[in-house]
Amino acid sequence: MAAEFAEAATTFTDVTFGGVDCSVNKKVCEKHKIDGYPTIYLFKEGKTEGIEFHGQRSVDGFCDFIENYTTSKAKRPPKVFIELNPLNFENHTSSRKCLFVTFFAPWCGHCKRFLPEAKIAAAAFQVEEDAAIGTVNCELYKEFCDGVGVSGYPSIKLFKDNSSIEYDGPRTADGVASFINKNCGTERAANGLLLDTAGIVDEATPLVKEFLAGKADALERMKAIKGAEFYVKVMERINAKGVEQVQKDMETMNKILTARKGSYKALDGMKRRYNVFNEFIPKPEPEPVQQEAEPAQQEAEAAQQEAETAQKDNTKPFGEPVTIQSEAVFTENPAKEL
DSSP states (O other): OHHHHHHHHTTOSSOOOOOOOTTTOHHHHHHTTOOSSSOOEEOOTTOSSOEEOOSOOSHHHHHHHHHHHSSOOOOOOOOOSEEEOTTTHHHHHHSSSEEEEEEEOTTOHHHHHHHHHHHHHHHHHTTOSSEEEEEEETTTSHHHHHHTTOOSSSEEEEEETTEEEEOOSOSSHHHHHHHHHHHHOOOBOTTSSBOTTTTOOGGGHHHHHHHHTTOTTHHHHHTTSTTOHHHHHHHHHHHHHOHHHHHHHHHHHHHHHHHTOSOHHHHHHHHHHHHHHHHTSOOOOOOOOOOOOOHHHHHHHHHHHHHHHHHHHHTSOTTSOOOOOOOOOBOSSTTSBO
């Protein structure tokens, strides 16, 4: 909590944050009837009675509490989570195709570990119209959480088409993004950019290979494929300026995408074009994987090698020591040797 408290202090210019060590200042703590740690109070100017803090012990939780009881405003980045409650929950689930929700309790250790990952994914999906990520504080809205079937924390659900899907995947930003993409038809990576598959038309892939192989009619046939208009532009650009120009174009686009220069709408369009450009860059053929010999084959090869070695040893010049191995063969009467 100390880190969140300290960070919240940086968001206000007219609110002082401080602490009291009750092991040293016992009288102060006894005066305010402190019987547990940490206990947090807000003291307004000129008031000796404080307002006890109740809520999520996070940067947003502290800032919200102060803003609710004072006229001070925190300077903080926009919230990426949709903060859900019994009053706004139905409106948010009905106004978009998908809503990914984490039901949590502030004291829950697993929640504290998962929510930062979910927050990364939430920031990435802020630009999506059909999918969003929210939270419900079940310590504040326990009855509501019980009503939607929450029995443990965190309870993570995707609400879609008037029903919910339990999330049991990896508790990482990538895991959340992949789950939403699979169920909601989005193509968003956890880093905020589109996936490498965005903009790719499967039907166009064979024609790309034919075009690179020099087939003259590939361009005209590409024009007949729905959604492949940008493929046609790339092919015409290659015919006019060569593949090297496309590679230079990709280097420029990659710098812009990496630096996130521009609106997400512009970056999304560029990422789709980048993915299509990349389809035309020749890829090295994978080296054939040499399969290991089967055990029986290995034994046969070892036996053959041993036999060849023995034959070489037996043909050594006379006088050189030669080791000859022999085996005893027995008949049915073990006492009589052949």
